[in-house]
Amino acid sequence: MVGAGLAGLSAACHLRGDGHDVVVLERGTEPGGRAAELRLGGYRFDAGPTVFTMPELVHDCIRALGQEPADHLEVRPVDPLYRCTFADGSELHVRSGREAMAEEIRAVCGPAEAAAFHRFCDWLGDLYRVELPHFIDRNYDSPLGLARPLRPALELLRLGGLRRLATKVGGYFADERLRRVFSFQSLYAGLAPYEALAVYCVITYMDSVAGVFHPVGGMAAVPGALASALEKAGGELRYGTEVDRVLLAHGTSGRVKGVRLASGEVVEADAVVCSPDLPVAYRTLLPGTPMPRVARRGRYSPSCVLWHVGTDRPAPPEAAHHNIHFGAEWDGAFRALLDRGERMPDPSLLVSVPTVDEPEMAPPGASVLYVLEPCPNLDGRVDWLAERERVRDQLAERVGRLGYPTTAVVEHLVDPLEWERQGMERGTPFALAHRFLQSGPFRPSNVERRAPGLVFAGSGTVPGVGVPMVLISGKLAAERVRELRGRP
Numbered sequence: 001m002v003g004a005g006l007a008g009l010s011a012a013c014h015l016r017g018d019g020h021d022v023v024v025l026e027r028g029t030e031p032g033g034r035a036a037e038l039r040l041g042g043y044r045f046d047a048g049p050t051v052f053t054m055p056e057l058v059h060d061c062i063r064a065l066g067q068e069p070a071d072h073l074e075v076r077p078v079d080p081l082y083r084c085t086f087a088d089g090s091e092l093h094v095r096s097g098r099e100a101m102a103e104e105i106r107a108v109c110g111p112a113e114a115a116a117f118h119r120f121c122d123w124l125g126d127l128y129r130v131e132l133p134h135f136i137d138r139n140y141d142s143p144l145g146l147a148r149p150l151r152p153a154l155e156l157l158r159l160g161g162l163r164r165l166a167t168k169v170g171g172y173f174a175d176e177r178l179r180r181v182f183s184f185q186s187l188y189a190g191l192a193p194y195e196a197l198a199v200y201c202v203i204t205y206m207d208s209v210a211g212v213f214h215p216v217g218g219m220a221a222v223p224g225a226l227a228s229a230l231e232k233a234g235g236e237l238r239y240g241t242e243v244d245r246v247l248l249a250h251g252t253s254g255r256v257k258g259v260r261l262a263s264g265e266v267v268e269a270d271a272v273v274c275s276p277d278l279p280v281a282y283r284t285l286l287p288g289t290p291m292p293r294v295a296r297r298g299r300y301s302p303s304c305v306l307w308h309v310g311t312d313r314p315a316p317p318e319a320a321h322h323n324i325h326f327g328a329e330w331d332g333a334f335r336a337l338l339d340r341g342e343r344m345p346d347p348s349l350l351v352s353v354p355t356v357d358e359p360e361m362a363p364p365g366a367s368v369l370y371v372l373e374p375c376p377n378l379d380g381r382v383d384w385l386a387e388r389e390r391v392r393d394q395l396a397e398r399v400g401r402l403g404y405p406t407t408a409v410v411e412h413l414v415d416p417l418e419w420e421r422q423g424m425e426r427g428t429p430f431a432l433a434h435r436f437l438q439s440g441p442f443r444p445s446n447v448e449r450r451a452p453g454l455v456f457a458g459s460g461t462v463p464g465v466g467v468p469m470v471l472i473s474g475k476l477a478a479e480r481v482r483e484l485r486g487r488p
């Protein structure tokens, strides 16, 4: 196993559960990858993911080892899931639980919109039940797989899954604020709501209906739990161990033989699951083995600028754990970002304040801010060396106007150049965008046909980006290893 991010750990748990000898080789000093923790002074920060959904997928990994999830991880529901503010000064709390949310919508947007919310939830639930088992949690060997079996494909069509996401959400809600609240999730898939297919409303289901959770200890507690369960089950985790090359029988093709480490040591293996960002893995660990065309030529998701701030003051009382501050611009902001490769004019910001649920992440009475602005990846037109300081100052000014304390005791800004340095293609941590022809059977496969025994996991392969998806990718990778049994 190369990499102890969530995808690698998930694959390792499922494989160990199958009885394989598992060795995880991780170049960092702890598990988590993008979901690890950043520590500065007396402050702790979630380095990447902050909105944690579908904890049962973590539980599945631990149960695959025959262990009890509660022995490794405690999760608590976050309520509100998001606090949303709008340019007109209004505010809406996305509440945990359908009735509570309907009540909030009734109070802020009126009874017709509350009734529409119930219909929307029914539709989201139907969409999720068709999509998860038949289109997400499965391996593909050809595009024909999309229509096999036929019934779920027809059901997806009937549900309007191939219509545009913005059109579908707009069909339920007249209030522009609700349209935004239930469609911004397309950005998690690297797309604007007006271009994404409605099937990506499944992400809206995962947060707005299934709920957002807080792992006690911070996000890093999730990979920590998987690593501790794996070690308890006899899996081996080697940190500070960089893989330098995947070894194939004929150099650039042929059966996988193991990996060579940067130290020169060779670790032999019957199968290698490779979880660094897929295009980077091809370039650096498999030189000479052509990477899939879609990984070379496809459109990558936008990136983000992430500003971590440790302040010496508490967050304002109205702050929630996750706060989305919508800008006045919407379609225009997406067009700047996606069509012109520019920063969004008047961007919407995510400000997470994990100290709302986990005060221990900062010294007593102080708070931690996680400020995220979507921005172009390195295919865009921003000169990050020149822009970096300006972006930081603009974020500080905007966040201050929104009422947060911004006097930084410690701070750290991550821009696309830094994401690239950390090993992410085109400087985006969000991989290939989820266009139709870059998803499912069209996404880079998790097996390399030229190299039997080589399997991929992570956001660059199926099913895609985000914590739930990469946990599933690990499980799908383990299934691929299972398929190898009995092959020469």
Ligand SMILES: Cc1cc2nc3c(=O)[nH]c(=O)nc-3n(C[C@H](O)[C@H](O)[C@H](O)COP(=O)(O)OP(=O)(O)OC[C@H]3O[C@@H](n4cnc5c(N)ncnc54)[C@H](O)[C@@H]3O)c2cc1C
Pocket (backbone or CB within 6 Å): 002, 003, 004, 005, 006, 007, 008, 025, 026, 027, 028, 031, 032, 033, 034, 035, 047, 048, 049, 050, 051, 052, 053, 241, 242, 243, 244, 275, 276, 277, 304, 306, 423, 429, 457, 458, 459, 460, 465, 466, 467, 468, 470
């Ligand atoms: C800023 C940000 C915000 C996000 N927000 C959310 C969110 O709110 N909700 C959500 O669901 N998702 C979110 N995501 C997405 C989610 O975090 C990722 O999709 C997921 O964590 C990726 O996991 P992974 O295992 O595929 O990759 P990684 O976490 O990158 O794991 C790959 C591992 O491989 C290791 N590695 C690389 N090369 C080598 C080598 N040569 N030898 C040994 N080890 C190597 C790396 O050190 C790393 O540990 C966010 C991501 C970021 C960065």
